[in-house]
Amino acid sequence: MKTISFNQLQFRIFFILIFLFSGLLGAYRFFIQQPQLATSLIAYSERELSSLKTAIFQLNQPFATLNYDYSIWTDTYKFITQDNEEDKQEYIEDNYLDDTFLSLKIDGVFIFDKQFNPLFTKGLNHQTNQPLKFNFFDLNEYPHNKAINPQLKNAQRRLIDTEVANTFGTINTLYGPAFYYSTEILKSDKTGPAVGFLVFVRLLNDSFAQQLSQLTLTTVEVSHITTPNQTDIPKWDETVPLTALTPTSERLLVDPANNPLIKITLNHTNQAMPSLWSFETLMLILSMIMLSISVYFILGNFVIQPVKQLALNIEEMDKAKAYKALPKDFIITELLKLSTHFNALMDTVNRQNALLNEQVFVDELTRISNRRAFERFLETHMVISQRQGFNFSIIMADIDQFKAYNDHFGHLAGDEAITIVAQTLNSFFPRKDEMCARYGGEEFIILFNDTNITHISQKLDVIINKFAELNIDHPQSSVASYLTVSFGVCVVKSQPSDQNQHLTSETIIDMADKALYQAKEKGRNQYNINTIPPDAGYKKSS
Ligand SMILES: Nc1nc2c(ncn2[C@@H]2O[C@H](COP(=O)(O)OP(=O)(O)OP(=O)(O)O)[C@@H](O)[C@H]2O)c(=O)[nH]1
Structure with a gap:
């Protein structure tokens, strides 16, 4: 199986995490958050449209109330029903002075009898104080305007009181579009039949858009429609559900014949869906990257770096074929366990190795080195000697x-x-560059790091005397009454030429x-001593 390094793994995990996180975040935003947001933003826009409707009602509420109050009033009733011209004049002078227009914020007052005959008409721009001459009630010219008569069958009854016929809407005039409010004229106690109807008119001035904006908390634009066309734009009081988020919504104010008069454009607060990859999303991804980098460094410092170091230490041990205890300064428990148990395992292996070495290279009976150990030792020694010059002796x-x-x-x-x-022989050759081994049976072999014949002779004399001292009883011996040992020596001396270069350990042992x-x-x-080369030695018997 293909292996990868920690660094590669770290990088892969890092990029997979970023990829997964971005994907999940995108999917969450696209499939869950965006639809929820769209629903609530559309609902918000619908509330803004609903507040537009309320705002138009609200703007006309005082205007409507006043119209009602003036219509359901005995004085107005009497204005139509009595014949006394003086009283009529007094009613008009008392109630429809120029100041009245200003205080009621209206621009026209019209009293009609039941047959739509104008009994009193007055127009005055309450803002400029300019007299106005309205003619919208000229049914010959504007027959559709008959709908402002609240007593007509199709008159809408709304806003104030369902018992009293009234109607409200917009109407086109010589001075531009205006709101009108029209209520049938009754006695104050609302008994008896209606005798006519009273119409108040208020011109839509430039502040209309501004007032709507303030009341709806949005930006509203108003435009007059001079050439009315067939249009799909809903009327201001219609409720049409929004199907998608739209930057603007349009509503119409229409005249009594449903011809568009004014287009109201409401700029919604939420004009479009926020982008899928908004600043917040990018910040979230950036935070994720920062988090991943932090985790990367924390893991790298406390886990990956120590694991790498452990791997390196073990690799070095393997290459050097030498065991060195692993460090134990880890914060992570499992790493500490790993190094502790590895050290313990290696100690066990070392102990078993030592035991095995002993079994392989130590003579079981005498506990000194065996023939295998000696041959290995001699081979090594031969290599060094061939490089540095021969200077040792073999004693059998x-x-x-x-x-x-x-x-x-x-x-x-x-x-x-x-x-x-x-044991006695072994005790005489304790140095590391010497060895005494059991060669087989009752035969021993020694590598002695001296080629000086005198030194060898002195050493062997001491050993022979030592056995005399030990005095191991040997009654059957023809040599002495105690156990004796004989020695054969081969001294290998360094040569100026490469004469000894082809010398083998077998030759040397054979000579000994x-x-x-x-x-x-x-x-x-x-003892008897041979030398290599032969003329370098002499023979001596004790
Ligand atoms: N007890 C015991 N005897 C051994 C061991 N190994 C070899 N021997 C005996 O050592 C004796 C060696 O005898 P030989 O080779 O005939 O030589 P020798 O009797 O020592 O006579 P020379 O060597 O000529 O002095 C044999 O009887 C072997 O059985 C051992 O491990 N234990």
């Missing part, structure tokens, strides 16, 4: 007439004697063996 040692000893004392006693001889044989021949309990 053999217990004299040991068969007779065994025969006399038994095999177990023989084992004990071999062990004593082995021959020297031993000669020592045996000569009567045992003595």
Whole structure:
């Protein structure tokens, strides 16, 4: 399986996280948040349209109330029903002075009898105080305006009182569009039939749009429609549900014949859906990136870096084939466990290795090195010697007439004697560059790091004397009354030429063996020395 490094893994996880997070965020915004937002923004826009309707009612409320009050009033009733011209004149003078127009904020008052005959008409621009001559009630010219008569069958009854016929709307005049309010004229107690109707007119002035804007808390624009066309724009009091978010909505004010007079354009507060990838979204993704980087560094510092260091330490150990305890300064419990248990495991392996080495290279009976250990040691020594020049001796040692000893004392006693001889010989060669090993049976082999014949002779004399001192009883020996040992030595001396370069360990051991044989021949309990090259040595018997 293809492996990847921690760095690669970190980068991949980092980018996968960013990709996933951005995708999830986008999906959440697109499928959940945006539809919810659209619904609430559309509802908000609908509320703004509803507030436009309320605003138009609200603007005309005082105007409507006054019209009603003046219509359901005995004085107005009497104005129509009585014949006294003086009283009529008094009624007009008392109630429809110029100041009345100003205080009522109206621009026209019209009293009609039941047949739509004007009994009193007066127009005055309440803002400019200019007299106005309205003619909208000339039904010959404007027959559709008959609808301002509240008593007509189709008159709308609204706003004030359902018992009293009245109608409200917009009408086109010589001075532009105006609101009108029209109520039938009754006695104050509302008894008896209506005798006519009273119409108040208020011109739509320039502040109309501003007033609507203030009341709806939006921006409202108003435009006069001079050439009325067929249009799909709903009327101001119609409720048409919005299907999508729109920047503006339009509503119409129409005349009594439903011809458009004024177009009201309401600019909605929420003009369009916020973008899918808004500033907040980008900030969220940026925060996610910052979070990922922080996690990346925290994990990197406390987990990944220590794991990498552990991997490196173990790799170095493997390359050097040498065990070194792993560090233990980890914050993460599992890493501390890993290093502690690895160290413990390696200690166990080392102990088992040492045990195995001992079993492989130590003689079981005598507890000194065995022949395998010696051969390995000699091979290494030979390599060094071939490089630096030969300067060592091989000594073969053999217990004299040991068969007779065994025969006399038994095999177990023989084992004990071999062990004593082995330990004694071994004690004379303690240096690291020397070795004494059991070569087989009752035979031993020694690598001695000295080629000085005198030194060798002195050493072997001391050893032979040591066995005399030990005085291991050997009644069957023809050499002495105690156990004796014979030695054959091969001294390998360094040569100026490369004469020794092809020398093998077998040759050297063979030379030592021959020297031993000669020592045996000569009567045992003595040593014999051969040299390589042959003329470099001499023979000596003790
Ligand atoms: N007890 C005991 N005896 C051993 C061991 N290994 C070899 N021997 C005995 O050592 C004796 C060696 O005898 P030989 O090779 O005939 O030589 P020798 O009797 O020592 O006579 P020379 O070497 O000529 O002095 C044999 O009897 C072997 O059985 C051992 O591990 N334990």
